[in-house]
Amino acid sequence: ILAASPAVAGPLKPSRHRPMTTIAPVASGVVSGRVVDAKSAPLPGVTVIVEGTTLGATTNEDGVFTIPNVPAGQHTLIYSSVGFATARVSVTVLDGKPVQAPLTTLGENAQALSEAVVVGYGTQRRQDVTGSITTVDSKQFVKGQVTSPEQLVQGKVAGVQITTAGGAPGAGSQIIIRGGSSLSASNRPLFVIDGVPVTNDGLAGAGNPLSLINPNDIESVTVLKDASATAIYGVRASNGVIIVTTKKGLAGEAVRVNVSTQHSVATVAKYVPVLTGDQFRDLVLNYGNYQQQALLGTENTDWQRAIYRPAYTTDNTASVLGALGKVPFRASVGYLDQQGLLKRNDLKRYTGNLSLTPVLLDGNLRIELNLKGSWIDNNFSDQSAVGTAVGFDPSQPITSDDPRYAPFGGYYEFLQGNGQLVNLSARNPLSLINQRRDRSTVKRSLGNVRLDYKLPFVPGLSANLNVGYDVQRGRGTVFVAPSSASQYNRQGINNQYSQNLDNHLLEAYAKYEGRVLGQRLELLAGYSFQKFGNTNYIFDDRRADGSVYTPLTPTYDNQTQFTNNLVLLSYYSRLNYNVADKYLFTGTFRIDQTSNFAPSRRTGYFPSGAFAWRLKGEDFLKENATVSELKLRLGYGQTGQQDIGINSGYLPISTLSTNTAQQLVGGQYYRTLRPSFYNPELTWETTTTYNVGLDYGFFDGRLTGAVEVYQRDTKNLLFFSNVSALSNLSNAGFLNIGSLTNRGVELTANLDVVRGKKLNVAVNANATFNRNRITKLTLVDDANYVGQINGSQINAVGAPAGSFYVYKQLYNAEGQPIQNAVADLEADGVLNGSDRYISKSPRPTTILGFGSTANYGKLNLAFTLRANLGGYIFNGVRSGAYFAPSTNGTLGNLSTEILASRLANFNSLTAQSDYFLENGSFARLENVTLGYQFGSVLGKNSTLNLTAAAQNLFLLTNYSGIDPEISSGYDSNIYPRPRTFTLGLTYGF
């Protein structure tokens, strides 16, 4: 259905107007009509086409058109002309009779300007917006097999970097807006789904709680980026706000059914290049020691190909949309069955969605009811096999008849001479997969009722009430066979886990719209109460046969469950003042109180102010034919962050130890009580954002877009910091310390390349340049303190967060790295940890998105291409695959590069050297979609569309691993992102 709609420039609302049921049609008729502009002057050259057909005409000098041979039935005429908003008009053609379409007025292309934009607590006209806001509607979404909502806008919004955790069905994503304003606290944006701000908490058994929302139900995704737009969400807004709006019925619309089915096959696009069994044998025989040689087998096993499979997916949605009497509604059900590339990994999702949007009391009471329910059955497989398969000895078989392996299910494993498993060695990847059953059932229900009531007696005053809930349940079981080597020592696993999330929302605001000094004023003030409950259950740790291996330990209050609550209580307000559609003022103010902090520290104040000057409204541009829109925006504001994953960290509490951490004193074992680190001074971190934006439109709106320049300074970072010895009850904890800055530029351009009767081509492009820099981290500026080191990465003052901290590799005359030779940067004759240097950052300096939609008659083509440039990746897969001198009785496979470099026996220095730091720049063809509209071939007024999509068709990169798109920057084996081919069929009637 989406692909069947004609390509129209600008962010249009998707069409919900469908042909209505037919009235006894027989043959065809002539449709004619007249088109005028806002001043009632005739409009020549307007293209009028009959939707879903190739029929059409162009208006003459009098603005008149005539289309012969239009089949009988109800049709939608689409009027389009350069510089004017596209209009859609319904006509009914009766047998042989000419039809006069109603006189149609085309407005100047104010479409994009007058369109309602979703903002925090309400909507605004696009032309009135003073903040940095980007909306992506369903037409522009990434197409193909999309399982989780955030993937719909990947590459579509400047300033937003979305990185999936890998290719597993329902995998989570890292979403970073404008470089991320936090360090230890969450960098996740706030998601608001149909007016319900949802929790950031993960759910046990769900790779990604967002995947419980069916992307097929989503109408638009709006990203609020600068403080002028986000500050009304206060203490949760520092990392941006993403507002998800689902599809809804419209008043007066006929009931229409849509059924879509989509079938995909996914394959592994690339494997990690490791040695074959023969190559490996050759290497070990030539360079290994006798102990290693004795371990060699005779097989040629490609472990990576052994654990993956072609994966099939079917994704189906049926929806009914329309209005029943005065009640517009939409109801949908969805069924997704998605296989992962990894064997035994799949996801089944059932979703239901209902929205009712009646308007009562003569339009004075608007009601919006949203109900979503979903159920996912996950089968996770054992994803540790992904990494194990890369390094497992290729000279060994998958299974063996040798009786030594019989206790392990016949799978080959590394054994000691006495037949026992070698400790601390890798386990057979196929055994990991086949002898484990890791399943979960997760459910989510999200719903709310919004009442918007225009108060009588006071014109312009309305009251809004929003009551909502978000309930999630995660349940899962893990079974590992007693013969699985991975859990052989403890005779398998038979365990369960369980988690509940219960979130409640109550919001109320009042709004006044009126005129002050002759200009438009909007005032809004509201209240919000939110409670996020997170309950975990404790179970016995059991062996495969169900016997208790380690009994559960009850909590301090002798329960087998424990609950954390976060409560947010807020007051917010906004003022919009519009002077002559030229000078626009916005001010917001929010007061937040959070239960995460002590009473004296919990109240936060978050102001913002913005001014926009709509130059197009000035006399000198009003009549300008080239410039169709020009608006300069200046914004300033403060937002907060309080999400550190710890509730009540300000309270002095003690934790009771488990039964396995008891202590013997005087002949008796005790469960011990440990006082925890606490910080009564803890408070929110503050980000101050400065934003300058320019919205432009040229050539009657054929070229539109925006330029944004911003700086975001975060201070009082909620930093998980070292604390001085003896000053608290651990060596580290959350302090408000340090600061960081993000600076950036964002460019967006949408261009209608061709607007024609048959051919329409539109392109959109966005570019993001962001520089993240830590400006302070410690209480004391100590020259010897390099920063917070985390493996091969570091948070250090003056560098982007997570920069690489590595040794400088030395090379010989031929340019080959010299084994175990790194530069003595300290020049003290000793090579150690201090000889590392702060190198590149994993953060891309440039993020590009490029998309296009084109249609020619009934055919349409769309693609999304995106690129991250300038980020570096530490290839831990390469550095981890070296010729181990260890004699613990195992062999590990190696990267094929060893055939050329002969590097072996790395010590820890080379393994952490910049030799393994690679440029992670890439360009990925996210999706290409080809669609064809058959029109009403399956019955009168029906629509039938066929789409073929390919995702991840190519990845251009110099990176030597399988995929450089890794959010942490450290490649330690990633579940491959699939290359997916999808066929979809949509039928509407």
Added chain:
Amino acid sequence: CTSQLDQVPSYTANAEVVYRDPVQIQQSLVRLYATLAVSGQSGPDGQPDISGIGEDFSQYLRQYWSMQELASDEGIIAWNDGNLSDISRNTWNANNEFIRAIYDRIFYQIGLCNEFIRQTSDDKLASRGITDANAAGTIRQYRAEARFLRALSYWHALDMFGNVPFADESSSLGGTPPPQITRAALFTYLEDELKAIEPTLVPARTAYARADQGACWALLTKLYLNAEVYTGTARNTDAVTYANKVLGASYVLAPEYRLLFLADNDATAANREVIFTVPFDGNRTRTFGGMPFILHASLGGSVPAADYGVNGGWSGLRIKPNIVDLFQGFPGNTSDARATFYTTGQTRTISDLFNFSQGYLVTKYKNVTSTGRPGSSAQANGGDGNFVDIDYPLFRLADVKLMYAEALLRGGSGGTAGTALEQVNEVRRRSGATPLAGVQLSDILDERGRELYWEAHRRTDLIRFGRFATGNNWPQKGGLATGRDIAAFRTLFPIPATDLAANPNLKQNPGY
């Protein structure tokens, strides 16, 4: 709704409640003992005590043991994690994560002890309604134990780091960073502190694994014996005095050396030799540090791990030839039961730090009982064979006997050369070693090597004998395969850069 903002989780204990209840006060005290054995509140991992490094690697006893062994002429480890090899090479610096780990564990423990002592003052107890004389008296005893445990960790800090941050219960939490105390002042503080608690502690051998007067005397002996290193002034007579108190108590050498290192060393006659111990249990006290580390990491190669009551070796630790060579005639001609070296497939010498087949293995510890039954969580008993029941002897009688002899030979009064020789020979005779005809100071270092290797004494001993930085070579010392002298400043470890950045009052040890 405003009241909803005060969320107090019910599954954790509030400080006000804990310190009102004698039972919970005891659980809080026992937690101080646990710091030496576990790394967090969910054994073997989970709810960690400290952050920034894995619980296994950073466990208190494991890192204390590693610093004493790997930096000396005793132990070497084949693993290549992070900057671990810098410990075996004596090339560490202030950014070494393992040095930071033991530093952080030490001060974590002291901070925890301070909090307990702070919360259990007579005033605070009274204000919380604990006025019963019996209860208050018991808690006063707990406080003395907490002060002993704090002193023990301060001694570790004094020994390894020299001038260190200092705070006691009079400081407040979350306030300004603590000042730095000089090594000499800390010595005096510890001396006063241990003498102050001595009368309050329970008498020696009242209860197993409890900080009693015997533990207090043993620690005072350690302090005085090393006083010259710590303060520049020898205190050997004081060392003799406190060693004598131990010798005068009811401690008895275990009849067999091996009993001290078995799964049931808490229950056999070995427990009469043990003065202070870190207890482990396969089911109830679990960690991947401590005793499980020492045992697993010592095994590998062709050793049949099941014979040692565990599921396998971790192929890490070997002993340097310096210690093996103290047993003249090994592997053939020695009657000394203490030479517990495994040689099959292993070379005596070590040229490659990372080659596990170089260096003999130490099979001193066994997770089996004196009657040959595997430990409680060995696979034979339905466990997974990861965890062990062996209690780690921190102080034992043989050590005190050797300290006593050494203090006398260093000029301490309170005994004769004859009693010194007798104490040394008692230790030797127990293991079937030929008694010495006479004893000199240098013999003590060798005897301590034979008796106490793999028990985390060696680095301190070498420094006291002036044979740590120079005059004594071992493989990889100074980063050279054959070893070389190192600078004298390495007798102290550097204060970690992380703490220097967090505390403006600290000055780095010279040389770093």
